[in-house]
Amino acid sequence: xxSLIPFNRNQNYFNTGFNExxxxxxxxxxxxxxxxxxxxxxxxxxxxxxxxxFNVICDMPGxxxxxxxxxxxxxxxxxxxxxxxxKEEKKDNYLHxxxxxxxMTRSIYLGDIDQAGIRAKLEExxxxxxxxxxxxxxxxxxxxxx
Numbered sequence: 001x002x003s004l005i006p007f008n009r010n011q012n013y014f015n016t017g018f019n020e021x022x023x024x025x026x027x028x029x030x031x032x033x034x035x036x037x038x039x040x041x042x043x044x045x046x047x048x049x050x051x052x053x054f055n056v057i058c059d060m061p062g063x064x065x066x067x068x069x070x071x072x073x074x075x076x077x078x079x080x081x082x083x084x085x086x087k088e089e090k091k092d093n094y095l096h097x098x099x100x101x102x103x104m105t106r107s108i109y110l111g112d113i114d115q116a117g118i119r120a121k122l123e124e125x126x127x128x129x130x131x132x133x134x135x136x137x138x139x140x141x142x143x144x145x146x
Contacts, residue, residue, distance in 0.1 A: 042104050043081065054110050054131040061125035068127065072115050077131060080105045112136075 048055040089096040117132040
């Protein structure tokens with residue numbers, strides 16, 4: 001029965017002697033490990049489908065307006081962020097220099113949209129994009145029965 005309780009290992013209901021083993025596994029698979037992590041390498045996107053438009057909200061803390069590229073292609077909204085960072089530190093007799101380049105892209109299919117009315121705004125690390133939908137034309141034709 002004790003093996004069916006895998007959650008909340010910090011609660012010491014049953015001391016099986018494997019606590020240090022579980023801690024080692026938790027540390028190994030934690031987000032703080034070095035290397036790439038998809039959750040940290042992309043930006044979060046929320047898409048809201050309203051009656052007349054799509055509202056796309058992206059979390060982009062620390063990103064400047066000139067580092068963002070927005071494009072529409074056949075109903076796909078492409079959001080690309082490209083960053084180049086360079087850091088130089090001088091102390092006493094040594095020079096420390098680091099360079100990092102990163103690029104992130106998200107593509108969202110929105111369908112039939114009005115490209116002329118798209119508005120985008122970056123404010124306090126949040127990019128808001130309003131994409132109006134094309135007005136649907138009623139193509140229904142009534143057929144008379146003879």
